[in-house]
Amino acid sequence: MAISDIRRQYGLRTLDESQLTAEPFALFERWLKDTIEAGIPDPTAMTVATVSADGQPSQRIVLLKDVTADGFVFYTNYGSRKAQELAENPKVSLHFPWFFMERQVRICGTAHKMSMAENARYFLSRPKDSQLAALASQQSKPIAKRELLMxxxxxxxxKFTSGEIPVPDFWGGFRVVPHQIEFWQGGENRLHDRFEYNLAESGEWQIQRLMP
Structure with a gap:
């Protein structure tokens, strides 16, 4: 079978105006809950897209660690490629690919570094081996072989067989404050349902349906 012939029909459900919420976070949390309850692997996995100083886009998968009306939170090494690009251009796009639910969520916003207190609170909540991995890895830097990392x-x-592992100053979180969030629900015959929330200067969210 040719790659161009691979397709499937969507139609598990629809999305209409009656299901929307006044602001996008309540709808997002509802969809996230649906995904978790469905038992889909890595329900909090999201693509983070950044752009380098020379205009080259770059994407990677990270895990969502918190979501509130203030934004979407993830953590990383501040020396990583994504963090360095966000330091130069804080505009960022997130994407949740919930394909098994025939759903996608696309988010555009601005990334802001988390406070030291917020970083410490989350870091100390992580499993010890995850804390040690954050210390051991200079994320995105070249390494000759895996054995050196191990x-x-x-x-x-x-070294840290007992006691608290210090929070590294090169590690922490970003909160993505959105100004645009799109909800995509797959539809029959590729007639998908798409609704886009845009944040107005007044602070209110405006909603529009998009063509598929």
Missing amino acids: TQFSQLKA
């Missing part, structure tokens, strides 16, 4: 991890594990 040696660094083992040395840190031996």
